[in-house]
Each structure stands twice: as structure tokens, then as C-alpha cells.
Amino acid sequence: MPMLVSKHIAMLIEDCIKQSHIHVTRLYPAQAVLEIAGGAACFSGTDSFLTQVIGWGFATERDRFGDEITSIEQFYRHQGNPQVDIELCPLVSHWLPLQLGKRGYRLTEMNTISIFDLRQQAIQRPDNTPCLIRPVQRSDLGAWARVVAHGFNCLDAEEHFYHYACAPNVTAFAAWVDNNLVAGGTIAIHNGIADLGVTSTLPLYRGKGVQKALLTSRLHFAKEQGVWLAAVTTAPGSVSELNCQKVGFHCAYTRVKLTLSLE
Structure with a gap:
């Protein structure tokens, strides 16, 4: 039976992601960083995918909402950021997204x-693939970030991927085929929760089981580290989401990004 997803479980997942955001931003x-009501507003540049609010909303009371959201908006105005991006878990109070909508958030x-219960679920044995999966040495992180950026077709994000892989509690994994680095992903661990992310494969090596091998290798690593719950973020209906389902992940909730222009 799949794990029941309570508000407490969602808070633990979002807190793990938040801690990674804070650690990476500090680099x-x-x-x-503005830590506010259990969440964090992070700024690491106007072009950074980490410049957003994460983990906020669970502890927000109606009578504090106005002060909190005003502080968040003023924080990003002070940084010169053109917008506010809030990653909002649907398990926060139902009135909160409605109030954000009234302020102009879209x-x-x-x-x-999606989540994988490492206490109850067995990790699948990887299919026979031509790739070798292992953690990335510090000296190889530059090449790793370059491959991941190419896999996402987002070359401008190479520096951001590099910083993410260098953060505390984050381990980068890579797939090698014939001694060529062809895919990568990360695992961030905080308080017994693992967040699997930053996963991409070079186009030539897709459809060969590489991403599945990266997923199962990181799950084994997580279990060795004493992790009890692993989470992964994917675009709904994407190939990545299907790959996660194939190894045993199931949907916990759908998170939304709400944006307000400050210009």
C-alpha cells in the first residue's frame, strides 16, 4: 500500500528542498536569504532557478499573511529581482493561494x-545497461555540470548546476558509457529525507535505461545513508515522471509556482 501523504509528510519534503536551496544560495x-514562517525566500541572481520562495505557507496564519507576504515582496524588490516566485505546496491552508491570487499572483x-518509501519498498535491480553509475569526484564537477546543462538544453544554467552540486549534504552522481560522462543527477539529504534532482541525459543516450539506473543508484545510496523517504520533482506527464513511476515512485502531490511581477 502506498504511503499516506499527510501535511506533516509534505512539510518534511518541502523542508528538505528548502534546506538545499539555502545551502546552495549561500555559495x-x-x-x-530571508527565512520566514518556516519557509525561505532565496536570491542567488535574477537568472537563477533557485531564486524563489520554498517551504513557506504551512505555518502562516490569516492574521500574519499580510505582513509575511509584504516582507517577501520587499525582500525581492530590495534585491532588484523583477518578480516573486513562490513554490506552494497544496497542503497549506486552502485560503492562502486564494489570497495570493487577490494580490495578483498567477x-x-x-x-x-513523487515519493519512495525506503522502509517499505524494495529497490528494483537496474536493467542491464551499458553505463557505470557512481558519485562524482570534486575534480569532475565542472564536466558534470556541463553535461547536465546540455541534457536540459539550458547551457546558461551550467554555473547554477555546479553550485548546487557543491552544496553541503548534496552528492552528484553521473553515468559513464565507454568512459564518457553522458548523464547526471543529484541527491540532497536532510533529516532522513532525500531529494533527487538535477537529472538529465545527453540526447544520444536517452531511451537506454540510463535515467532509471541513476534513480536506483541514488536510492541505494540514500538507504545506505539511513534515509527513510526519497522525493523527486518532475514535470507532470514527462518521460522523467514515467521513469520515476517505473522504479516505484508514486505521486504525493502537485506543487504549483505562483508568480507576481514587480515591474
């Missing part, structure tokens, strides 16, 4: 948060 020369993205 940037021009950065700022839905700009949706992501599936």
Missing part, C-alpha cells in the same frame, strides 16, 4: 512531487 557571491508552473 553565491551575491546572495540573500499560476506559472506545476510540478509533480
Whole structure:
């Protein structure tokens, strides 16, 4: 039976992701973090995918909402960011997204948060693939970030992927085929929860079981580290989401990104 997803479980998952955001943000020369009501507003540049609010909303009371959201908006204005992006879990109070809508926030993205219960579920044996999966040495992180950026077709994000892989409690994994680095992914571990992310494969090596091998290798690593719950974020209906389902992940909730323009 799949794990029941309570508000407490969702808070643990979002807190793990939040901690990674904070640690990575601290590595940037021009950065700022506002920790507020159990969440965090992070800024690591106007072009960074980490410049957003994460983990906020669970502890927000109606009478504190106005002060909290005003502080968040002022924080990003002070950083010179053109917008506020809030990653909002649907298990927060039902009135909160409605109030954000009244302030002009609009839905700009949706992501599936899927989970794997390492206490109850068996990790599948990887299929026979021509790839070797192992953690990435520090000296190889530059090449790793380059491959991941190419896999996402987002070359401008190479520096951000590199910083993410260098953060505390984050381990980068890579897939090698014939001694060529062809795919990569990360695992961030905080308080017994693992967040599997930043996963991409070079186009030539897709459809060969590489991503599945990366997933199962990181799950084995997580279990060795004493992790009891692993989570992964994917685009709804994507190949990545299907790959996660094939190894045993199931949907916990769909998180939304709400955006307000400050210009």
C-alpha cells in the first residue's frame, strides 16, 4: 500500500528542498536569504532557478499573511529581482493561494512531487545497461555540470548546476558509457529525507535505461545513508515522471509556482 501523504509528510519534503536551496544560495557571491514562517525566500541572481520562495505557507496564519507576504515582496524588490516566485505546496491552508491570487499572483508552473518509501519498498535491480553509475569526484564537477546543462538544453544554467552540486549534504552522481560522462543527477539529504534532482541525459543516450539506473543508484545510496523517504520533482506527464513511476515512485502531490511581477 502506498504511503499516506499527510501535511506533516509534505512539510518534511518541502523542508528538505528548502534546506538545499539555502545551502546552495549561500555559495553565491551575491546572495540573500530571508527565512520566514518556516519557509525561505532565496536570491542567488535574477537568472537563477533557485531564486524563489520554498517551504513557506504551512505555518502562516490569516492574521500574519499580510505582513509575511509584504516582507517577501520587499525582500525581492530590495534585491532588484523583477518578480516573486513562490513554490506552494497544496497542503497549506486552502485560503492562502486564494489570497495570493487577490494580490495578483498567477499560476506559472506545476510540478509533480513523487515519493519512495525506503522502509517499505524494495529497490528494483537496474536493467542491464551499458553505463557505470557512481558519485562524482570534486575534480569532475565542472564536466558534470556541463553535461547536465546540455541534457536540459539550458547551457546558461551550467554555473547554477555546479553550485548546487557543491552544496553541503548534496552528492552528484553521473553515468559513464565507454568512459564518457553522458548523464547526471543529484541527491540532497536532510533529516532522513532525500531529494533527487538535477537529472538529465545527453540526447544520444536517452531511451537506454540510463535515467532509471541513476534513480536506483541514488536510492541505494540514500538507504545506505539511513534515509527513510526519497522525493523527486518532475514535470507532470514527462518521460522523467514515467521513469520515476517505473522504479516505484508514486505521486504525493502537485506543487504549483505562483508568480507576481514587480515591474
